[in-house]
Amino acid sequence: MIVVTGATGNVGRTLVPALARSGAAVTAVSRGRSPIALPDGVRHHRADLGQPDSLRPALAGAEALFLLVEGAGAHLDGAAILRVAADAGVKRIVLQSSQAAGRRASHAPLQTLEDLVRGSAPAWTILRPGGFASNAYAWAEPIRATRTVAAPYGDVGLPVVDPDDIAEVAAAALLGGHDGRSYELTGPELSTPRDRAADLAAALGEPIAFVEQTPEQAREQMLRFMPPPVVEGTLAILGTPAGHEQRISPDVAAVLGRPPRPFAAWAARHVDAFR
Numbered sequence: 001m002i003v004v005t006g007a008t009g010n011v012g013r014t015l016v017p018a019l020a021r022s023g024a025a026v027t028a029v030s031r032g033r034s035p036i037a038l039p040d041g042v043r044h045h046r047a048d049l050g051q052p053d054s055l056r057p058a059l060a061g062a063e064a065l066f067l068l069v070e071g072a073g074a075h076l077d078g079a080a081i082l083r084v085a086a087d088a089g090v091k092r093i094v095l096q097s098s099q100a101a102g103r104r105a106s107h108a109p110l111q112t113l114e115d116l117v118r119g120s121a122p123a124w125t126i127l128r129p130g131g132f133a134s135n136a137y138a139w140a141e142p143i144r145a146t147r148t149v150a151a152p153y154g155d156v157g158l159p160v161v162d163p164d165d166i167a168e169v170a171a172a173a174l175l176g177g178h179d180g181r182s183y184e185l186t187g188p189e190l191s192t193p194r195d196r197a198a199d200l201a202a203a204l205g206e207p208i209a210f211v212e213q214t215p216e217q218a219r220e221q222m223l224r225f226m227p228p229p230v231v232e233g234t235l236a237i238l239g240t241p242a243g244h245e246q247r248i249s250p251d252v253a254a255v256l257g258r259p260p261r262p263f264a265a266w267a268a269r270h271v272d273a274f275r
Contacts, residue, residue: 001024001025001026001027001061001062001063001064002019002024002025002026002027002062002063002064002065002066002174003026003027003029003055003058003059003062003064003065003066003090004016004019004026004027004028004029004066005029005030005047005049005055005065005066005067005068006029006030006066006068006070006096007028007029007030007036007044008028008030008032008036009068010132010134010163011068011096011163011166011167011170012028012030012066012068012167014163014164014167014168015066015167015170015171016028016038016039016042017039018167018168018171019171019174019175020039020040020041020042021039022171022175024174024175025041026039026041026042026043027042027043027044027045027058027062028042028043028044028045029044029045029046029047029055029058030044030046030047031046031047031048032046045057045058049069049070049076049081050075050076052077052080052081052083052084053084055081055084055085056084056087056088059084059085059088059090060088061088061089062085062088062089062090063089063090063091063092064090064091064092064093064094064174065085065090065092065093065094066094066096066170066174067081067093067094067095067096067117068095068096069096069110069113073109073110073113076109076113078109078112078113078116078117079116082116082117082120082121085121086120090121091121091122091123092121092122092123092124092125092174092176092179093117093121093123093124093125094124094125094126094127094170094173094174095113095114095117095124095125095126095127096127096129096166096170097110097113097114097126097127097128098110098128098129099128099129099130099184099185099186099244099245100233100237100245101114101128102114103242103244103245104233104236104237105229105233106229106230106232106233106234106236107230107233114126114182123179123180124179124180125173125178125179125180125181125182125183126181126182126183127166127169127170127173127182127183127185128182128183128184128185129161129166129184129185129186130158130159130160130161130184130185130186130187130245131158131160131161131237132160132161132163132166133160133161133162133163133187133263133266133267134163134266134270135160136196136200136263136266136267137270137273139151139197139200139274140273140274143200143204143208143274144274144275146209147206147207147208147209148208148209148210148211149193149196149197149200149208149209149210149211150210150211150212150213150217151193151197151210151211151212151213151218152193152212152213152214152215152217152218152235152238152239153192153193153212153215153238153239154192154193154194154210154212155192155193155194156192156193156238156239156241157190157191157192157195157246158190158191158192158237158238158241158245158246159186159187159188159189159190159191159246159247159248159249160186160187160191160196160263161185161186161187161252161260162187162260162261162263162265162266164261164266165185165187165252165256165260165261166185168255168256169183169185169251169252169255169256172255172256173255178255183249183251183252183255184244184247184249184251185249185251185252185260186247186248186249186251186252186260187248187260187261187262187263188248188259188260188261188262189248189262190246190248191262191263193210194210195263196263196267197210198210199263199264199267200267200271200274202264202267203264203267203268203271203274204271204274204275215235215239218235218238219231219232219235222234222235
C-alpha cells in the first residue's frame, strides 16, 4: 500500500488517481473533515502531520509514503514523523521538498527534513520542484472580476513546473526504480509573470491587463497566507533568482520520457477557474 499525504493539494489530487490506475492500493491522507472525491478502492484517512501519531492508522500496512509538508516545514517534528513511518514498516519515502532547500535560509527546515529522510528511510527519493504553475490560482479572483493581474518583478523569468508533472514523477518514484536519487523538477522554459498573464489571456480568449506591484505591495499581500521567512525567501527568488533557480532541469524528461509541460498548457487545462 502507498500512503499519500497532502492528497487534496495540487500534486496529491493528480498523484492519487495515477497510483490507483497503476493498480496500487492507495490511502489518501488529508487534514480536512469534508468528504473528498476519490477513485474507487482508495481509502481516505484524516491526519495532521503536526500530530505525527495521527498518521499511525493510515500507515498500518504501508510500504511507501509520499511526504508533503506545508511551507518550509518549520512547524513540524520531522524526526517524529519518520519514527511513526519506521514503526509502521514503511520501506520507501518520496519527499516533496523544494528547489530552495539547502540554498535559501528561508527553506532550511526542508534541508533538515531531507537529511532526516536520507538517514532513516530504507529507500528514498527527494523531489525538488521549482515554482508551481498553479500559483497562478492566486490571480483567479482578480481575473474573473476585472481581467487584471498584479505581480512583482514582471519581467523576471523562472521555469515554473506543472504540478501534474510533479505528480507523475512522484508516482514513478513511489512505484520503484528511483531510490537514492534527488530530482529537480522544472518546466521547459523561463516564464515571467507577464508571460503567464498573456498565456492566461490566450486561454480565455480575452485580454488581461498586467499591473506590476512593488516588492512592498507583494510582501503585504503574501504575509496574509505565508510565514514571514517564507515570504522573504519567495520574494528573493522571484526578484533576484540565482543561476540554479533559472536552470531548466532535464529531470522531468529523464523520468517521464517526455518534455515537461509549459505554463500555457497548464493555463489551457485550468482556464475555467479564471472565467
